[in-house]
Amino acid sequence: MNLTDYVKDVSRQDFGLEFKHKALWNSRLQTTGGRFFPQDGHLDFNPKFYKKDDLETFRKIVRHELCHYHLYYAGKGYKHRDKDFKELLLKVNGIRYAPSLKSKTFYYYYQCEACGQVYQRKRRINTAKFACGNCRGKLSPQNRSQG
Template sequence: MRTRVSKFFTKKRARPVPSPTSRQPHPARPTKKRQGDQTSLGTPMQAALQQQVESISITAFNRPFTHEAVWNARLQTTGGRYHLKDHHLDFNPKMKDQPDFDAIIKHELCHYHLHLLGRGYKHADADFKALLKQVGGSRYAPDVGARRTVKRKYHYTCSNGHLFDRARPVDTKRYRCGRCRGKLTLVKKDD
C-alpha cells in the first residue's frame, strides 16, 4: 500500500536569485483616484508638490518618479508615507514650511525607488540606510508641535513619599502605590 506524501512536505527547490543588474523595476501602474482628506489633484499646491517630487527624484536618484505625490491632512506627526500597493506618496501639509522638507521627500523616495527595484525598502534594511545617507534624506520627521500633550492635574503621594501625577482620578480606597504598596492620598488637584 502506497502512502501519499503531501505537497507541503516535499523538498522545495530554491528559486534562482537574480543578479542586481538583471532586476527589472516594477512597471508603472495607473493609479486610481483617491478621496478623503487628500488635496485634490488639480490644485496649484498639488501640482507644485508633484513637480518638486519629480525634480528631486531626477536630481538625487537619477530615476524618474512616475506616480502621484499628494498632500494628506490626516497625517499628524509623520512627514510622509509611501504606499506599497499603488506606489503613491502622501505628504503632511504641516511639513511643507519646514526648512528640511526636501530631506523628507528624499526619505519617501528612498522607500519608493528601493521597493520598485526589489531591494530592502524598510527602515531597518541596510539598502535603505545606505541610500538615505547617500542622498541626504532625513531619518526622522521634525516635530511641528502636533503631538498631543496630556495635562496631569491629579497629584498623589503614598505613605512612603512617592509622588504620582495622573490625568484621571484614582480611587484611593481601592488602589495602592505601585512601588511600595503604601496608601495613596490626593495632595493637589489642578483646575
C-alpha cells in the first residue's frame, strides 16, 4: 500500500472524512513528523518516523496532519494554537509533538590500571598521551556502551 492510500484509510477510519489530495515522503524534513500545505492540500511526511515496529506513532503523526487538513477545508481553526485543532487532535488521539529522533550517545570507558578510577568519555582518547588524573597511572580502554 502506498502512502496516499494509507492516509486515505486513516482519514476514513479515524475521521469519517475523505482525503482527496496526495501524501508524499519528504526526506529533507529533520525534526518534524509531517507538514500540511494549504496552497494545494498535499501532505508531506518524514520517512524517518515510519518504522515497521512502531506504526502506532506514525499513525498518530498522520492523524495530526489530517487534523490540519480537515479543519482547513471545514473553514475552522487549523493552526496549532487554535481551539478547534486542539480539540480534534485530542478526539482522534493524535500527537501534538513528534518524538525525538536523536540516537543515544555512545560512551567510551577508561580505567586506571593503578588506582582503578573509571572515566567516561563521549570521544576516544589517546591512552599514550593521557594519564589518570588521580595518580598519573596508565589508562586502559574498557567496553564502550550506549547511554
